[in-house]
Amino acid sequence: MPGTITPIVMPKWGLSMKEGTVTRWLVHEGDEIAAGNEIMEIETEKIASALEATDSGRLRRLVAEEGDLLPVKALLGVLVEGEVSDEEVDAFVEGFVAPADEDEDEEEEEGIAYRYAETAAGRIRYAVRGEGAETVLLIHGFGGDLDNWLFNLDALAAESTVVALDLPGHGPAPTPIPDPSVPGLATAVFDFMDAAEVETAHLVGHSLGGAVALAIAAAAAPERVRSVTLVCPAGLGPDVNRGYIDGFVSSASRRQLKPVLENLFADPGLVNRSLVDGVLRYKRLDGVTESLEALADGVFPGGAQRWVEPGAVAGLGVPVLVVWGAEDRIVPAAHAEAAAGAGAAVEIVAGAGHMVQMEAAPRVNSLITAHVARAAA
Amino acid sequence: MARNLSMNEAVNEALDQEMARDPTVICMGEDISGGTGSPGEDDAWGGPLGVTKGLSVKHGDRIMDTPLSESAFIGAAIGAACSGLRPVAELMFVDFMGVCFDEIFNQAAKFRYMFGGKAETPVVIRCMAGAGFRAAAQHSQMLTPIFTHIPGLKVVFPSNAYDAKGLLIQSIRDNDPVIFFEHKNLYDTKADVPEGLYTIPFAEANVVREGDDATIVTYGQTVQRSLDAAGALAKEGIECEVIDLRTLSPIDMDTVLESVENTGRLVCVDEANPRCSIAADVSATVTQEIFGALKAGVRMVTAPHTPVPFSPALEDLYIPGADRIAAAVRQTVAN
Numbered sequence: 224m225p226g227t228i229t230p231i232v233m234p235k236w237g238l239s240m241k242e243g244t245v246t247r248w249l250v251h252e253g254d255e256i257a258a259g260n261e262i263m264e265i266e267t268e269k270i271a272s273a274l275e276a277t278d279s280g281r282l283r284r285l286v287a288e289e290g291d292l293l294p295v296k297a298l299l300g301v302l303v304e305g306e307v308s309d310e311e312v313d314a315f316v317e318g319f320v321a322p323a324d325e326d327e328d329e330e331e332e333e334g335i336a337y338r339y340a341e342t343a344a345g346r347i348r349y350a351v352r353g354e355g356a357e358t359v360l361l362i363h364g365f366g367g368d369l370d371n372w373l374f375n376l377d378a379l380a381a382e383s384t385v386v387a388l389d390l391p392g393h394g395p396a397p398t399p400i401p402d403p404s405v406p407g408l409a410t411a412v413f414d415f416m417d418a419a420e421v422e423t424a425h426l427v428g429h430s431l432g433g434a435v436a437l438a439i440a441a442a443a444a445p446e447r448v449r450s451v452t453l454v455c456p457a458g459l460g461p462d463v464n465r466g467y468i469d470g471f472v473s474s475a476s477r478r479q480l481k482p483v484l485e486n487l488f489a490d491p492g493l494v495n496r497s498l499v500d501g502v503l504r505y506k507r508l509d510g511v512t513e514s515l516e517a518l519a520d521g522v523f524p525g526g527a528q529r530w531v532e533p534g535a536v537a538g539l540g541v542p543v544l545v546v547w548g549a550e551d552r553i554v555p556a557a558h559a560e561a562a563a564g565a566g567a568a569v570e571i572v573a574g575a576g577h578m579v580q581m582e583a584a585p586r587v588n589s590l591i592t593a594h595v596a597r598a599a600a
Numbered sequence: 601m602a603r604n605l606s607m608n609e610a611v612n613e614a615l616d617q618e619m620a621r622d623p624t625v626i627c628m629g630e631d632i633s634g635g636t637g638s639p640g641e642d643d644a645w646g647g648p649l650g651v652t653k654g655l656s657v658k659h660g661d662r663i664m665d666t667p668l669s670e671s672a673f674i675g676a677a678i679g680a681a682c683s684g685l686r687p688v689a690e691l692m693f694v695d696f697m698g699v700c701f702d703e704i705f706n707q708a709a710k711f712r713y714m715f716g717g718k719a720e721t722p723v724v725i726r727c728m729a730g731a732g733f734r735a736a737a738q739h740s741q742m743l744t745p746i747f748t749h750i751p752g753l754k755v756v757f758p759s760n761a762y763d764a765k766g767l768l769i770q771s772i773r774d775n776d777p778v779i780f781f782e783h784k785n786l787y788d789t790k791a792d793v794p795e796g797l798y799t800i801p802f803a804e805a806n807v808v809r810e811g812d813d814a815t816i817v818t819y820g821q822t823v824q825r826s827l828d829a830a831g832a833l834a835k836e837g838i839e840c841e842v843i844d845l846r847t848l849s850p851i852d853m854d855t856v857l858e859s860v861e862n863t864g865r866l867v868c869v870d871e872a873n874p875r876c877s878i879a880a881d882v883s884a885t886v887t888q889e890i891f892g893a894l895k896a897g898v899r900m901v902t903a904p905h906t907p908v909p910f911s912p913a914l915e916d917l918y919i920p921g922a923d924r925i926a927a928a929v930r931q932t933v934a935n
Contacts, residue, residue, distance in 0.1 A: 290834060396795055476804045478855065496810050507766060509797040 226305030228315045229278045233287075235295040236267055236373050242294045243267045245287045254282050256302060259585070263287075263299065268497045272374065275585055280304040283312050296321045340388075340418035344411045345398030349388040349419060353380025357449065357599045358421055359591070361387035362412060364430025364457075365522070366471050366515060368394040368505070371429060374584035375591070382592055386424070388415055390432070392514040395505070400514055403521030405431070405458065405530035409438035416447070425595045427452040429580060430554065431522060434458030434530055440543075441535040450598030452544045452591050453562065455551050455577050457522070459533045460558035465519075465526035467553050472515045477503065489550040489576040533561035543567035544594040546587055548579035568594070603795065608787040610761035611651050611726075614768040615688060617797050619659050622686065625772055627652060628664040628673055629690030629726075648692055649728070649787060674700040674725065678708045678777070681723035686772055693739045694727040694781065697746075708777040709752030720775040724768070726782060729757075730821055730871055731919050733784040737907035740915075742820070742872040747779045748848045749876070754802060755849040757781040759823035761791040763846055766800035773799065783821045805852035807859070811839030814929045815859040817882050818869035819845040822920050826869050829925035838933055848878055853885055860886050864895035865932040869920050874902040896935035899928040 233243050247264040256262060261273040262282070280302035287299040298319045301312055340347045350369055359379055363371040369387035379385045391411050392400035401407065412435055416424065426448055428436030433456020440448045457463065470483035481499050485491035505511060522529055536543050545567045547556040556571055563569045570590055575582040605613065619625045632647045633656035646653025656663040666673035670691060677689035691697060697704070704725070711719040731740040747755045754776055758764035764782070771778040808823060809830050816826045823844045830840035841859045845851060860866050866886055870879035879900040887898060901920045909915050 475801055477807065478858070496807055504762075504794070504798075507798040507800060508794060509799070 226303055226307035226311075227280075228307055228312065229280060229302040229304070230298050230315075230319060231262065231274075231276070231300040231302060232321070233293050233295050233297045233299055234265070234274055235377065236270075236272065240267050240295060240373070242292055244292045245289055245299065246271065247289055248285060249273065250282055252282055252285050256280060256282050266495065270373075270493060270498055270581060271495060272493075272581070272584070274299075276302070278302055283307070284316060286316055294321065338419070340415055342411065342414040342418045344391040344401050344414060346396070347388055347391070347398070347415050347418070348394050348396065349386055349415070350376065352376050352385045353383055355380070355383035357382075357595055358384045358386060358424045359595060360412075360416070360421060360424035360426050361385065362426065362428040362432035362435050363387075363390065363393065364428075364432045365468065365518065366393070366502070366505075367429070367432075370501075371578070372580065375580050375588055378584070378588040379591060383425070383595060386419065386421055388412070388419075390435075392511070392518060393505075397505075397508060397511055397514065399510070400518055403514075403518040405434045405438050405522055407521070408435045409442065412439055413443070423447050423449055425450045425452070425598060427454065427591060428456060429454040430577065431457045434522075434528075437532060437535055438530065440539050440541065441532065444539040444541045448539075448541055450542045450544070450595060451539065452546065452594055453567075454546045454580050454587065455548055455554055455556075456545065456558075457528055457554055458530055459545075459561045460555070461527045461531055462555050462558065463523050463526070463528050464553045465523055468519050468523055472512060472519055475506070486552045487576055487578045488582055489548065489574055490582065493582065533558075533565055536562050536565035536567050542594065542598045544590065545569045546579060546590055547571050548575035548577055548582065549573045550575065551577045551579070553577040603793060604790045605761050605793040606788050606790050607758070607761040607764045607782070608649065608651050610765040610791075610793050611768060611782060612653070612655065613793070614765040614772075615652065616655055616658060618769050618772050619655070619662060621797065622772075624684060625686045625688065626662045626664065626680070627655065627659075627688045627690065628666050628677055630666055630668055630673075630692055632656075632690050633663045633665045647690060649784065651782070651787070652690065670696050671700040671703060675703040675707075677723050677725070678703055678721060681708075681721045681777070682711065682719060686722045686724075688724045688726060688772060691725055691727040693735075694729045694743045695738050695741050697727065697743065704753070704777070704779075705750050709750050712776065713752060721777050722772075722775045724771045724778045724780050726780045728784045729781045730783040730785060731903070731908045731915055732821065734910075734912060734915065735784070736910040740908035742870075742903065744781065744819075744848055745872050745877050745881075748878060748881070752777070753849060754778040754847065755781070756802070756847050757783075757819045758846065759783075759786065759820055759844050760789060761793050763800060763806070763844075765793055766798050767846065769797055770799040770802065774802070781820070785821050789824075800846070802847045803850035803852045804846065805855040806844040806846055807841060807855065808844050809840065809842040811841040811863070813839045813863055814865035814867060814932055815841045815843060815856070815863045816867045816869060816925065816929065817843045817845065817856055817879075819848065819878065820871060822869045822871050822925075825920060825922045826925055828922035829929065832922065832926050833929055838929060840929060845878070851882075853882075853889075856882060856886065857890055861890055861893045864893055865929075866894070866898045867901060867925065867928045867932060868898065869901045869925055871903055871919055873905050874900060875905060877902055896932040899932055901925050901928045
């Protein structure tokens with residue numbers, strides 16, 4: 224039987240990723256690899272993560288060396304199934320040409336990667352990926368932006384059209400938050416859906432964005448909301464780590480902010496220099512501190528969540544999935560019980576914290592994909 | 601949205617946006633509007649390297665061309681700052697600062713202290729510094745240590761376009777006199793710069809590369825050279841942490857000390873002449889504060905104690921380069 228050769232290439236995690244550094248191989252030449260196995264650690268400008276094999280086979284060649292900084296789609300290694308000679312592997316490596324990054328042209332990238340919607344709350348930045356019949360709308364949490372979904376956008380786009388937005392007051396050119404409350408943000412997202420012509424969507428909300436998704440669904444399901452996925456959401460119970468929120472708002476330096484951001488992950492080592500720098504760049508913009516202070520006081524006054532509506536889950540008439548990182552230190556995973564009691568499917572992901580969609584991206588992606596497929600059927 | 605801007609464009613945008621936001625901000629300097637006395641060419645020049653080009657069209661007489669008399673217009677800017685404006689004076693090359701030392705050292709730097717905190721002097725003095733521009737010994741000096749030495753002055757030195765915009769806006773809003781350095785060789789370097797206004801706080805060094813084997817502390821154009829050295833050293837298995845000080849006064853020694861406590865090795869890189877330099881200052885402070893953490897002697901990589909040569913070949917050797925920086929790191933690691 225003639226063998227097949229499959230390249231392992233540098234992944235593209237998120238819209239802005241152009242290159243990544245191979246920090247460590249987790250497997251050896253000659254190992255049998257199954258799809259889904261973690262094969263290497265890669266560090267990007269934003270975050271470090273493990274690359275999982277998308278194909279199976281024997282790892283015949285490590286092309287990238289540890290420490291190499293390589294562009295997206297560059298050849299990292301060679302997987303082989305069946306009988307393939309060393310010469311054939313050599314020829315494959317020799318002849319490999321990395322396909323051009325479809326976003327390579329910078330002007331084109333601006334056009335394709337980010338779009339802008341004019342809404343009552345101002346100009347909202349968003350990204351669209353994929354061309355599926357179903358639309359998945361991703362809503363980030365307090366202090367985040369659409370890049371919080373950098374490990375999810377492209378994976379979810381394999382099956383659906385994926386739209387991710389910056390909430391008012393967030394992103395690189397933040398607009399003021401007209402009404403710093405969960406219902407106020409829900410209104411802003413509604414306006415956005417109208418402006419961006421998103422008729423119906425499967426809502427996926429993270430953290431504060433989860434409460435916003437639930438509030439939208441409570442008002443507009445099932446007409447405009449086909450399903451809801453709540454990722455470590457607010458809105459299901461009173462508790463929130465207000466120390467984290469205050470630390471996030473008040474930290475002005477890398478040394479202050481880094482330990483605060485470490486609360487977001489089960490593995491604090493994931494908070495690298497670039498992640499901290501990215502948040503600092505946002506927080507340094509004129510008006511952001513005041514905006515976040517107003518939002519924190521609006522949604523978490525006195526250290527408790529103001530908008531708590533677990534009962535809303537029961538009456539939606541569309542399926543609800545709750546995904547939580549077991550080691551969430553911002554909103555306790557125990558709040559999932561209230562949603563389970565109201566009929567939601569609940570998945571607690573071990574070894575992940577509040578940013579479970581980053582820390583356990585493949586797991587969260589497959590949960591959301593399956594949930595959306597079931598709801599669409 | 602972030603755009604890719606040169607440092608030249610970032611400085612221009614910071615001035616433009618802060619002038620639009622705050623009517624008390626004015627700019628003054630030689631040829632900053634340009635072509636004084638040349639009808640029809642009001643905006644011909646925009647400073648010796650065109651940094652303020654276009655601002656006089658937008659902001660009219662708030663962009664003031666001054667006579668070729670540094671002591672007069674720096675004094676005027678300081679006086680205006682004492683009486684309610686936020687002037688940004690451009691002194692072309694820092695090398696010319698000598699003729700207005702009294703206004704800067706004895707007046708601006710002393711007012712807050714000598715009037716018991718009742719006087720504020722929110723003036724920014726922008727100036728170009730540094731070698732590599734083939735401009736010879738009177739237009740190429742790195743006089744950062746002289747201003748850092750004076751209490752009452754703040755000293756800022758961005759290494760990239762993003763920092764330049766945020767630090768310049770912070771400098772304009774600061775209520776003390778700020779000497780804002782711009783390296784001539786960095787004007788064309790580009791970085792992602794947000795459209796809106798933002799500020800970078802003083803005394804917040806930037807860790808531009810993380811590593812556990814040695815700490816390189818620097819600022820200005822030698823930041824990139826240090827990163828180049830760190831990249832080469834990484835291939836030899838030596839991981840350097842590179843710290844861009846960004847502001848020299850106030851200085852973020854906490855970040856430096858924290859890093860050296862981890863690495864145990866320090867190389868200070870400074871384009872200034874070695875005696876009484878920022879490199880010497882950082883070396884001395886680290887040695888005094890955390891001697892026990894050091895695994896090897898501190899090394900300095902600086903310009904030699906000579907004027908900047910006009911010979912291009914010699915000028916290139918004069919500025920600390922990646923090879924010299926890497927060699928110094930190897931020496932500390934070998935110990």
